[in-house]
Amino acid sequence: MSDALLLHLSDLHFCKTEERDPAPELRKLLCKAVGTVVEEAGPDVRVGLVVTGDLIDSSDTPAERIADVFRSFVHDLREVIGSAPIVLLPGNHDRRIGGVFAPWSTRAMQDLEAAVSGDGCTYVHAPNADEPLAHSVHELSSVLGVNVVAYDSTHAIEGKISAGGLFRTTDLLAVPGIVGCDKPVVLLLHHHLVPTPVTDVGVMDTSHTTWFERNFVQRFLPWLVSFADREELFMTALGAGTTLTLLGSLGSATVVLHGHKHYPTARLLRATQAGDGDVLIASAGSSGTLEQYRALGPRERTFLWPSFNAVTFRGDDISIETVFFSPKGTRPNVRQVLARATRKGASWEGSRVEGPSISEVRVASDEAEFLLRPGGVGLWDVSCLRRLGTPPGSVRSYQEPLDALPRAEISGERVSVEPNGRVTLRVDPGETSYRATSALVRTVGEARRRNAGDAFSPFQCVSLKVRRGAGLARLVLRGLPRAAEICFGTLTDLNTGQERPIALEPADDGVSLVVPFCPARRLLRIHWPLETA
Template identity: 90%
Template sequence: MSDALLLHLSDLHFCQNKERDPGPLLRQLLCKAVGTVVEEAGPDVRVGLVVTGDLIDSSETPPERIAEVFQSFVGDLRQVLGSAPIVLLPGNHDRRIGGVFAPWSTRAMQDLAAAVSGDGCTYVHAPNADEPLAHPVHELSSVLGVQVVAYDSTHAIEGKVSAGGLFRTTDLLAVPGIVGCDKPVVLLLHHHLVPTPVTDVGVMDTSHTTWFERTFVQRFLPWLVSFADREELFMTALGAGTTLTLLNSLGSATVVLHGHKHYPTARLLRATQAGDGDVLIASAGSSGTLEHYRALGPQERTFLWPSFNAVTFRGDDVSIETIFFSPKGTRPNVRQTLARATRKGPSWDGAPVQGPVISEVRVESDEAEFLLTPGGVGLWDVSCVRRLGAPHNSVRPYQEPLEALPRAGITGERVGVEPSGRVTLLVQPGETSYRATSALVRNVGEARRRHLGEAFSPFQSVSLKVRRGARLARLVLRGLPRAAEITFGTLTDLNTGQERPVRLEPADDGVALVVPFCPARRLLRIHWPLETA
């Protein structure tokens, strides 16, 4: 059989309120990006598409709004997919108000099924509360040459508050032919079986809620239950560990595709018992939102480009890529490989993939040099020199947020203060500098005294955010006693949120984190422990 391509979308969150809804432009850009991937795959590749939940943002969305958006969306997909099968699964947002609040409902998914019923190749898997949660998807199985099973993990019909669900082994075992299948088994679901990076410690987003809701989440919940303001507590589906054990014991090479957490990642879980199968797990990012997360500290958020995954089946080989697309349509897509593996009976022989490489050198160098000097009691003063090595007018200037404690005194020629109170530095080709007094905490006692709450950590750091591909990225820290002994470095991919350790180099009287040929959207950070005295 020819190669097969499964486009894995998730977490569209269409039909948001007017303030948050990205509107038809993002939907059109998503369909365009899907079309580009299909075109690049070639005319002989068999194609299918699945959306693993959170199709809409809230279960209370009016039927006419659901019909308007999804008839248009499926119509646009048909322009690039032809008659390829499309499978839609529910997420917690399709079942509950805002994805969290009761009642658990089937109404929105029924409205959605009715909206796309005229398209004979679009299938909605959304069982009622008293029906089996797992069903084979024959239309997609025949196209891909694998056994596809859809599982509705949103079963949470009781309780007033939940974004989680339920996994039941009986529902999977009831699927004909799933035990000892001689083909790869592809399991489609919404919730995660293994926590994903970044979000497993993330705080619930309350930026668009009322004062009462923010106070309830940020103050009352963590007072009542430790870390109750964190996403993971309410977002996990019950029975994930049992389900993973079952998937191994099926005796088949299994691929699990899910969404829910809005971050693309992949893991290979090998069997430990003879005759069991391996499980390759891949999550998709959000295809319909600009997901924010706090990679730059508790006060400053960055955002991911919307994305989807492309799963390619080539004989016994499978590869999984993430395709990020510009939310404004101004930049080309970015493709990043998550995993590659070859099926050998019930096992996956995983092949290491090359990390992201620079696709375009936009600047010759991107550098930041920090000098620490003792400031107020228990504090550091900070001087920083920023250099952007590029010809004048070749790169558009941008505002870079500065990391410093509240009420720190920050001065510099290109320092500005936004109406929100955020302090920024205008970065453009050439060199600029700023100085911040009482900018960083120096010891644990001062950190505790300032009631940093969730932001408290016995570590401090400085960072450099590389916005454009640079031939050389360099972050330097000076003025810290015993820096060579106590510091360590990390490099974070701001497309996926993945953080990796990086070795530091000596630099005069300090240390440096150097990344040659650094791709765009990377965060370089040098950390050190706070003083205890």
């Protein structure tokens, strides 16, 4: 059989209110990115598409709005994928108001099914509360050459507040042909089985809620239950551990494809008992939103581009790749391999994939040198020299936010304060410098005074955000006693938020973090522990 391609979309969150709904152009850009992947795969590749939940943003969306948006969306998809089968699964936002508040409902998915029923090749898997939650998806199984099963993990029909669900092993065991199957089993669902990186400690987004809802989530919930305002505690589906054990005991090589956390990642769980199968888990990011995460500190948010996964089946080989697309349509797609593996019986023999490589060197070097001096009580004064090593005019200037304490006094020729109070530095080719008094916390006591509860951290850091591909990225820290003994470095991929440790090098009176041929959107950081006295 020829190669097969499964386009895995998730978390569209269409049909928001007028002020929050992504512009129709974003849906057009998504379809364009899907079309590019299909075109690059070639005309002989068999194609299928699945959306694993959160198609709409709230279950109380009017039926006419659902019909208008999804008839147009499916029409645009058909322009690029032809008559390939499209399978739609519900998420918590399709079942509850705002994805959180009761009642658990089937109405929105019924309205959506009615809206796309005329297409003929679009299928909705959204069982009622008294029906089995798992079914074989023959339309995708025949295209992909694997055994595809859809599971509705949104089963949370009781309770006034929930973004989670339930896994029942009996529903999976009732699906014929999944036990000891001689083909891979592909399980489609919305909720995650294992925590996803970066988002697993994130606080629930309350930026578009009422005053009461915001205070309920931010104050009352964590007072009642520790960390109850965090997504991982509030958004999981019960029975995930039991389900993982069951999937291994099926005796088949299994692939789990899910969404829910708006973050692309892949994990391979190897079997530990004879006769069991391996489980390859891949999460898709959000295809319809810009996911926010705080990689730059508590006051500075970073955004993930919208994305979807492209899962390629080539004989016994599988490749899972994330495709990020520009929300403004001004940049080419960014493709990043999450996993590659070969099926051998019930096992997946994974091959390690390289991280994204630098595609374009825009600047010769991007450097930041920090000098610390004791300032106010329990605080550091900071001097910084920024260097952008590129010929003038080849790269435009940009505003770089400065991560300093709220009342720090910052001075420099190119420092400016925005109306919202955010302080930025205009970075031009060549050298730029600034000074900040009482800019960083120096002692544990001062950090504890300024940060309550789990917001407290016994570490401090300085950072360099590389916006363009650089032939050399370099972050230097000076003025810290015993820096070589206590400091450690990390490199964060701002496309995914994943942070990795990186070795430091000695520098005059300090340490440096050096990354040759550094790709764009990388964050270099040097950390050190706070003083205890």
